[in-house]
Amino acid sequence: MTDLYNPLNSLREGHWFKLICGASFQHLPAVRNLTLAYALAGADCIDVAADPAVIAAAHEALQVLPGLSAAANLRGYTNSGMPWLMVSLNDGDDPHFRKAEFSAADCPIDCSRPCERVCPAQAIVFQSSAHASLEHSSNEEFSGILSDRCYGCGRCLPVCPVQHIYTRSYVSTPATVAPLVLQQGVDALEIHTQVGRLSDFRRLWSAIVPWLDQLKLVAISCPDGEGLIDYLWALYQTIAPLPCALVWQTDGRPMSGDIGIGTTRAAVKLGQKVLAAGLPGFVQLAGGTNQQTVTKLKEMGLLKPTSLPHHRFIAGIAYGSYARVLLSPLLDQLETLASENLSACPSRELQLQTAAVHGVSTVVASRSPMKAECSHLEFAPDLLWQAVHLARSLTSQLKSPCC
Numbered sequence: 001m002t003d004l005y006n007p008l009n010s011l012r013e014g015h016w017f018k019l020i021c022g023a024s025f026q027h028l029p030a031v032r033n034l035t036l037a038y039a040l041a042g043a044d045c046i047d048v049a050a051d052p053a054v055i056a057a058a059h060e061a062l063q064v065l066p067g068l069s070a071a072a073n074l075r076g077y078t079n080s081g082m083p084w085l086m087v088s089l090n091d092g093d094d095p096h097f098r099k100a101e102f103s104a105a106d107c108p109i110d111c112s113r114p115c116e117r118v119c120p121a122q123a124i125v126f127q128s129s130a131h132a133s134l135e136h137s138s139n140e141e142f143s144g145i146l147s148d149r150c151y152g153c154g155r156c157l158p159v160c161p162v163q164h165i166y167t168r169s170y171v172s173t174p175a176t177v178a179p180l181v182l183q184q185g186v187d188a189l190e191i192h193t194q195v196g197r198l199s200d201f202r203r204l205w206s207a208i209v210p211w212l213d214q215l216k217l218v219a220i221s222c223p224d225g226e227g228l229i230d231y232l233w234a235l236y237q238t239i240a241p242l243p244c245a246l247v248w249q250t251d252g253r254p255m256s257g258d259i260g261i262g263t264t265r266a267a268v269k270l271g272q273k274v275l276a277a278g279l280p281g282f283v284q285l286a287g288g289t290n291q292q293t294v295t296k297l298k299e300m301g302l303l304k305p306t307s308l309p310h311h312r313f314i315a316g317i318a319y320g321s322y323a324r325v326l327l328s329p330l331l332d333q334l335e336t337l338a339s340e341n342l343s344a345c346p347s348r349e350l351q352l353q354t355a356a357v358h359g360v361s362t363v364v365a366s367r368s369p370m371k372a373e374c375s376h377l378e379f380a381p382d383l384l385w386q387a388v389h390l391a392r393s394l395t396s397q398l399k400s401p402c403c
Contacts, residue, residue, distance in 0.1 A: 007044040007084050008216070011245060011282045014304035016316020017395050018045040019323055020286065021058070022151035023088040023096040023192070025049055025121070028057040029338075030149075033331055033377040033387070034324060035061035039083050040072050041391035042399050045217075047086040047190060047318065050172065055184045058085055064378055077388060084187035084216055089172040089208075091200040094192045098152040098169040100124075104143035106164060115156035115165060120325055122332075123149035124156060153321065174207035182208075188217035190249065195225035198234055205238060212243055221249035221286065224270050229277045236279060246281030249318060250274050253288035263288035268296050271314050275302070282315035290322040294397040316398065323394060330387045331377075338375040 010016040019038040021031050026049055035046050035058045048058050062082060072078075090097045104126065107113075116124045126143045156165050182189070189208065193201050212218075220235055222228065232248065239246075252267030267288040275283045285293060297303045297314055304313040377384045 006081050008245060010044045011247070011315045014313050014315055015398050016045070016282070016284060017043050017398050018047055018086070018284065018286075018316065018318035019043045020318050020320030021046065021048045021054075021324070022320060023047075023049055023090070023094075024099060025151040025324075026051055026054055026148040027121075027146075028053060028148070029335065029375040030324075030331055032057040032061045033334065033375075034327060036064060036068075036377050037327060037384070037387040037391045038323065038395070039065055040068060040077055040388045042077070042395045043083045043391075044316070045084045045086050045188060045318075047088060050087040050089055052184055055085070055087060055186065059185070068378060068384075072388070075385060075388075077392060085185075086188035086190055086217070086219070087184075087186050088190040088192060088221070089204060090192040091204045092171060092194065092197050093169055094194070095152055095154060096192055097171065098154075098167045099150045100145055100152070100154070100156055100165055100167050102145065102160075102165045107143075108162060111161060114159040114161070118155045118159050119150075120153060120155065120321055121149045121151055122146075122328075123151075172204060174204045179207070179211070182211040182214065187215065188219065189215055190219035190221055190247075192221045192251075193235070194222060195227050195231045198231070198238070201235060202238055215244050217245040217247060218242060219247040219249050219284070221251050223251045223287070224273070229274070232274065232277065232279055236281075240280070247315070248274055248279060248281055248283050249286050250283065251287040252285065264290055264293045264296055267293060268300065268302070271297075272300065272302060275312055275314065278312070283312075284316045284318055285314060286318040286320065289317050289319050291394065291397075293317055319394060323391070326390055326394065327387050330383050330390070334375060334377060334380055334383055337380065 007016070019034065021034055025031065031048060031054055035048075039046065039062060046058055046062075048054050062085065065082065088096065100123070102115075113124075113126060116126060123146045124144075125146060152167065154167065157163075157167070191201065191204060191208075218239065220232070220239075222232065225231075236246075250267065250270040250273075252265075252270045253263050265288070267285045270287075271283055271285045285297075294303070294317070297317075302314045377387060
């Protein structure tokens with residue numbers, strides 16, 4: 001039977017599943033728990049911000065996997081390998097690499113705060129909300145944007161009645177960011193670019209080249225635009241030959257998958273366009289992907305057909321905002337537990353007892369029961385397996401042998 005859980009084989013067979021934590025998403029507990037849940041559910045790749053602390057949080061989650069494998073197998077979550085860890089860089093202005101900002105002190109007193117309601121990351125808070133008190137324990141009256149939670153979707157910008165919210169963008173600095181990130185032991189690198197930025201891309205690429213031998217995959221993410229295919233060919237001529245796999249990430253409608261099922265149309269349409277260009281490498285969808293994407297690809301005959309072995313097909317799908325929002329209710333529950341007093345965090349003895357009941361390795365459970373670890377998903381087994389079940393409902397659309 002085809003191995004559905006080997007990253008490179010998943011690309012070749014059209015079963016590739018990537019979790020996008022977010023190029024600007026730096027909320028360490030969420031990154032760690034999302035990584036753990038989706039890795040247990042069979043993800044092939046975890047894409048995180050190019051931030052050493054974020055990379056370390058994802059690495060820590062992956063180190064927990066072996067201790068949970070037996071319990072996962074008992075529950076039917078078969079996963080024979082470790083997902084690749086990817087980081088994203090950019091060669092210029094890009095919505096994925098920005099943060100929203102505003103001064104809450106300047107907000108109208110009678111404002112209905114539509115920004116708070118529309119934020120999918122719960123990054124906008126006013127006064128003593130649960131998230132504010134957890135992350136700003138020294139100031140429970142905090143109001144504003146929790147920067148580590150904001151991933152730059154921009155939904156707050158148009159709804160502000162006084163247009164008070166703005167964004168701060170940043171660009172990866174080739175000489176410093178590439179070595180800093182790649183020395184962290186990542187498996188894959190993704191470059192976000194746009195049509196017309198060939199010189200900027202080459203500048204960033206020159207800093208990456210010395211590190212190529214340690215990479216298993218390079219991905220290039222680009223939205224649609226006039227002259228897209230010519231631009232992608234120019235990029236390929238710049239990077240070829242490569243010592244590793246190449247993925248073209250078609251960024252249909254960035255950071256929109258959780259808005260509604262219709263957002264997947266842009267992702268599928270752009271994927272079809274790039275696939276038809278015949279570029280060397282694999283084509284993977286992103287930007288608007290959600291629970292409807294696999295169905296749409298099947299309807300259009302863009303997933304690998306068993307009867308046409310030489311037919312070009314979409315190699316996989318990356319899920320960002322939809323995948324994160326899918327698990328957010330459970331992660332919110334976990335954060336609520338972590339925000340309570342230290343007694344809510346189980347003692348070491350109770351952790352070991354709970355581990356024995358739920359089949360969790362004692363290596364995982366025997367860590368020091370510090371309050372910070374109360375936010376670790378593996379220390380709340382009921383929530384852990386609920387999260388894996390939800391994550392599996394998404395990964396199984398690609399990982400099912402019948403696909």
